Amino acid sequence: MRHFRQQIGDRVASILDLTSTDLADSMTDPPSQDLGDLSLPCFQLAKQLKKSPPEIATQLAQASWDLPWLQSVDTAGPYLNFKVNRSEFARLAVERVLQAGEGWGRGESGQGQTVIVEYSSPNIAKQLAVHHLRSTMLGQAMANLLRWAGHTVISWNHLGDWGTGFGKLLAAWEKYRSTDDLDSPPLEKREDPVSDLNALYVRFNQSCQEEEGLDSIAREWFRKLEAGDPLAVSRWKRIRAVSLHKFDSIYQRLGVSFDKTIGESHYEQGMEAVIAQLQDKGLLVESDGAEVVHVTDQMPPMLIRKQDGATLYGTRDLASAMERHKLYPFDRCLYVVDAGQGLHFKQVFGVLKLLGHEWASHLEHAEFGVMRLKVDGAWKKGKTRGGQVVLLEEVLNQAVQLATRKVQEKNPDLDSQQVEQISEAVGVGAVIFSDMKAARRKDVNFELEKILAFDGETGPYLQYTHVRFCSILRKAASQGLAAGDGRLLEEAEELVLLKRILRFPEVVARAARDAEPSHLSQYLLELASEFNTYYAQHRVLGDDASLSSDRLVLVDALKKTLGRGLQLLCIDPLERM
RNA sequence: GUCCCCGUAGCUCAGCUGGAUAGAGCAUCGGAUUCCUAAUCCGGAGGUCGCAGGUUCGAAUCCUGCCGGGGACGCCA
Numbered sequence: 001m002r003h004f005r006q007q008i009g010d011r012v013a014s015i016l017d018l019t020s021t022d023l024a025d026s027m028t029d030p031p032s033q034d035l036g037d038l039s040l041p042c043f044q045l046a047k048q049l050k051k052s053p054p055e056i057a058t059q060l061a062q063a064s065w066d067l068p069w070l071q072s073v074d075t076a077g078p079y080l081n082f083k084v085n086r087s088e089f090a091r092l093a094v095e096r097v098l099q100a101g102e103g104w105g106r107g108e109s110g111q112g113q114t115v116i117v118e119y120s121s122p123n124i125a126k127q128l129a130v131h132h133l134r135s136t137m138l139g140q141a142m143a144n145l146l147r148w149a150g151h152t153v154i155s156w157n158h159l160g161d162w163g164t165g166f167g168k169l170l171a172a173w174e175k176y177r178s179t180d181d182l183d184s185p186p187l188e189k190r191e192d193p194v195s196d197l198n199a200l201y202v203r204f205n206q207s208c209q210e211e212e213g214l215d216s217i218a219r220e221w222f223r224k225l226e227a228g229d230p231l232a233v234s235r236w237k238r239i240r241a242v243s244l245h246k247f248d249s250i251y252q253r254l255g256v257s258f259d260k261t262i263g264e265s266h267y268e269q270g271m272e273a274v275i276a277q278l279q280d281k282g283l284l285v286e287s288d289g290a291e292v293v294h295v296t297d298q299m300p301p302m303l304i305r306k307q308d309g310a311t312l313y314g315t316r317d318l319a320s321a322m323e324r325h326k327l328y329p330f331d332r333c334l335y336v337v338d339a340g341q342g343l344h345f346k347q348v349f350g351v352l353k354l355l356g357h358e359w360a361s362h363l364e365h366a367e368f369g370v371m372r373l374k375v376d377g378a379w380k381k382g383k384t385r386g387g388q389v390v391l392l393e394e395v396l397n398q399a400v401q402l403a404t405r406k407v408q409e410k411n412p413d414l415d416s417q418q419v420e421q422i423s424e425a426v427g428v429g430a431v432i433f434s435d436m437k438a439a440r441r442k443d444v445n446f447e448l449e450k451i452l453a454f455d456g457e458t459g460p461y462l463q464y465t466h467v468r469f470c471s472i473l474r475k476a477a478s479q480g481l482a483a484g485d486g487r488l489l490e491e492a493e494e495l496v497l498l499k500r501i502l503r504f505p506e507v508v509a510r511a512a513r514d515a516e517p518s519h520l521s522q523y524l525l526e527l528a529s530e531f532n533t534y535y536a537q538h539r540v541l542g543d544d545a546s547l548s549s550d551r552l553v554l555v556d557a558l559k560k561t562l563g564r565g566l567q568l569l570c571i572d573p574l575e576r577m
Numbered sequence: 578g579u580c581c582c583c584g585u586a587g588c589u590c591a592g593c594u595g596g597a598u599a600g601a602g603c604a605u606c607g608g609a610u611u612c613c614u615a616a617u618c619c620g621g622a623g624g625u626c627g628c629a630g631g632u633u634c635g636a637a638u639c640c641u642g643c644c645g646g647g648g649a650c651g652c653c654a
Contacts, residue, residue: 031597041596043634053634078634079597123654160654264654290652299580299650306652313654342581343649369582370648381648406616426616438590441582443647450589454616456602457590464616472613510593522591522601529601536609536618555613577616 001502003096004089005038007067008082012040015063016049016056029499033492036074036081037499043078053078086490090550093498094486097557104560105504110151110512114328117143117153117366119336120256123160124243124263125169125197128250129389130446131371131381133435137570138368139336140256141436141517144568149512154259154328158320161240161263163313167222169197169239170232171214172204174221182235193242226268250393253428255570267319271311274319278304283354295350302347317348325359332362334515339367339441340381366515369443379445390446400427402452403460407577414576425572426460432570433459436517437525457525462566463574465528469559470575472540476552481541483556484549493534494554500527504561508568517569524565531558 002024009023023040030039042053042060049056057075065073069092071085097104119139122132143155173182180200187193208214224232240263251257275291278284283293284304292301304315324333335345345365352360372379373390403426407419414422434451438444454460489498503523511519540551563573 025594026596028593028596035597039597043596046634076597121654163654165653288651292651301651303651308652310652312652338648339582340648341654344654346581367582372647379647410614410616442590443583445589447589450603453603456616458602458616460616461602464614468614468617475613506593514593518591519593525591525601532617533619535613536615539613541613576614 001499002506004069004092004502008038008040008070011065011067012045012060012080015060016045018048030076030079030081033496035076035079037084037495038082040080040082041078042080046078056080084495086495087487090486090489090494090498090554093502094489094553094557097501097560098553102560105148105508105564107149107505107509107512109509110146110149113150113331114152114154115146116156116324116328116330116333117146117336118156118158118334119143120251120258121158121160121337122247123165125166125194125201125239126243127194127198127389128247128392130373130392130395132392133431134338134368134371134440134444135336136251136254136256137432137435138366138440138517139334140254141520141569142334142336142366142512142515144570145508145512145517145520148564148568149509151331151512154330155257156324157258157261159240159244159261159263161236162265162268162316164219164222164310165201166225166236166239167218167220168204168208169201170221170225170235171218172200173235175204175207175214175217176200187238187242190242192246194246197239197243250396253396253424254432255572262320264313264316264320267316267323270319270323271315274315274322275304275311277355278351281355283351293347293351293354295347295354299343299346299350302351314344314348317344318351321348321352321363322357325357330359330362332364334364334366336366336368336515338370340370341365342367364515366440368440372443372445374445374447395448395451396428396431398427398448399431399452400424403427403430403454406454411576418576422574422577425574426454426463426577429459429463429566429571430454431459433462433521436569437521439518440516459571460577462524462528462562463571463577465531466559466562466566466573467575467577468531468535469555469562472552472555473559474575476541476548479541481545481552482549483553484546484551486550486553488547488550489554491534491538493530493537494551496530497527497534497554497558500530501557501561504565520565520568524562524569527558527562527565 005024005027008027012023026044027038027040030036042056045056046053054075054077057078057080060080061073061075069085069089071083074081074083100106117139120132120136122128140155143153147153180196182196190196204214221232225236244261275284278293284291285294287301289307290303291305292303294301302314303312305311321333324330337345342365349360349363352363370381372381400423404419404423407414407423407426431451435444437457507519507523511517540555541548566573
């Protein structure tokens with residue numbers, strides 16, 4: 001749509017003899033279609049030209065407008081309103097989309113820019129819970145959007161595979177061998193090894209409350225791991241491997257993948273070098289036996305090394321950022337992590353800046369609101385520690401199960417393989433969309449009933465709309481109907497749809513810029529809703545063959561837009577459901 | 578106490594870098610299916626945009642203060 005606004009902007013600039021203009025961006029849609037299809041408020045110009053807004057509007061309206069896709073230019077007080085020549089506009093719009101082909105919506109706003117997106121980043125030896133959905137899906141959608149906007153993206157999974165917690169796990173492995181020996185059956189052969197590991201961990205933690213000395217045993221195991229003790233390392237590696245294997249199976253269902261999966265353990269060797277740098281710059285300060293860096297007066301100091309000499313995850317984040325920048329000198333690096341870690345990232349970014357790294361300003365905490373679970377009637381942040389987690393996989397399975405029933409009921413002729421494939425896409429899509437519908441900063445209360453509601457503004461609604469497009473295209477193909485050029489698309493609802501379609505590239509660019517997938521979610525809902533309104537009023541394939549051909553091409557453009565949009569959100573666009 | 582995020586209809590949320598009468602979905606009430614999938618569509622009812630100032634020709638949108646909710650604030654990640 002910007003393409004068209006730009007033409008108006010250029011013409012206005014030449015009429016008024018202005019050189020630099022950003023008029024294309026200040027144009028809006030009039031509040032009603034009676035007033036026009038596009039509007040330029042003249043207040044800004046009034047300031048520049050020292051004339052009243054209505055005066056300028058009048059002057060512009062009286063000038064000659066030779067854009068072939070414009071019908072008329074009118075004023076409404078300070079507003080300059082344009083009416084589009086529907087036939088010509090439609091022809092040009094359709095042409096634009098179809099020429100772009102599979103690359104429709106692709107932008108060049110990110111050309112030549114490298115972006116790292118860190119997301120998901122689960123801890124190994126723990127199951128993925130529903131709340132992991134947030135970082136995982138938001139991050140994957142951001143990566144997709146940034147790529148589609150032209151950036152070079154490196155998607156990054158910063159695995160939590162290091163820390164004193166693993167000392168506990170290794171201690172538990174040893175302690176409970178008589179009741180649950182992880183070597184028989186071996187971890188790798190078990191049905192759900194991660195769940196077994198998690199159970200062992202929880203059990204150990206509970207014992208810590210009652211039994212004295214378990215903590216020091218756990219610390220000792222972590223020390224062994226750090227020192228490279230063969231048994232500790234081999235068990236840790238096995239734990240890591242089975243965890244990754246499990247994660248991958250879920251990532252695959254969600255359409256999630258990473259260019260880099262690097263655990264915190266990777267940075268362990270680099271810790272001393274980081275600390276040396278901080279020391280050289282005179283930033284490291286002793287405080288209560290620990291070592292800290294004072295970032296600014298606005299925030300508490302960042303803890304670098306504990307009293308016992310061990311480093312913390314923040315120190316590893318410093319090392320990680322520096323290594324990343326060496327490998328891929330990025331223009332942006334997004335951390336898709338919950339808002340609760342705001343201070344932590346401020347400290348990390350601040351320390352990097354103190355170290356003299358210019359690129360510290362390229363680091364962004366793409367924060368999101370927490371997911372709360374209902375615990376004893378109150379909404380609480382879901383935590384693994386106390387048990388009480390809802391497993392992501394179980395939520396997916398429940399959604400798919402419900403979708404299966406629905407698909408079978410609506411479409412009894414499908415064979416079982418089709419039902420399975422469609423249900424998976426609908427169920428998983430519903431879960432994914434429910435997580436990305438609202439702005440990422442909003443906290444979300446986990447309500448299974450709402451996720452499983454397939455009516456209204458939901459993933460299934462979008463997929464259903466896509467299915468309608470496909471049905472029409474299938475039917476047209478079976479009739480051998482050719483695509484038209486769009487010049488007969490003169491209905492008001494058709495203009496609404498064409499304008500909506502043309503905004504797609506702008507929406508992608510904005511969503512990428514703001515790291516805000518919900519911009520796309522909202523856009524797709526509007527597109528679907530406008531189409532369904534149209535669909536209820538007009539027949540696409542009717543008696544008039546040439547009109548049908550033109551409407552067909554509109555449906556094709558809609559399908560390209562919605563289909564691509566769904567893919568960017570990791571939702572599978574379906575042919576039937 | 579300090580800092581961060583949020584506060585729009587009964588509930589869940591849109592509202593783009595300020596622009597012409599604040600929009601959806603759910604729930605509720607009433608309608609639509611000979612015809613491209615009714616997982617849909619149409620209509621009714623429902624709002625002092627938390628409150629008070631300020632900036633501006635113009636504020637739900639920007640600034641300040643207050644209130645309410647959530648979160649973070651040193652040896653977990």
